Amino acid sequence: MKKGSVGFKPENLDQPDIHATWRAMEALYDAGKARAIGVSNFSTKKLGDLLEVARVPPAVNQVECHPSFRQAKLHALCKSKGVHLS
Numbered sequence: 001m002k003k004g005s006v007g008f009k010p011e012n013l014d015q016p017d018i019h020a021t022w023r024a025m026e027a028l029y030d031a032g033k034a035r036a037i038g039v040s041n042f043s044t045k046k047l048g049d050l051l052e053v054a055r056v057p058p059a060v061n062q063v064e065c066h067p068s069f070r071q072a073k074l075h076a077l078c079k080s081k082g083v084h085l086s
Helices: 018-030 044-055 072-081
Strands: 058-061
Touching: 018 072, 044 072
Parallel strands: none
Antiparallel strands: none
């Protein structure tokens, strides 16, 4: 939420800086404070964008996946890049 905003409206939300956040997580990994780093609910597009700039690829992408919602394209991307799909 933007500082001083009132109400949960789209114009009151800040967009997260995923690349800066990932760099900070890589620093924790490099310092030995994390044995692995991963993501949650990343789509094929968002995961692909992250993999382009990530020095340390995510170990896992935790998403909703079941027989009614297989996410075959995301599964294929994760498999090809060595990212565990959970």
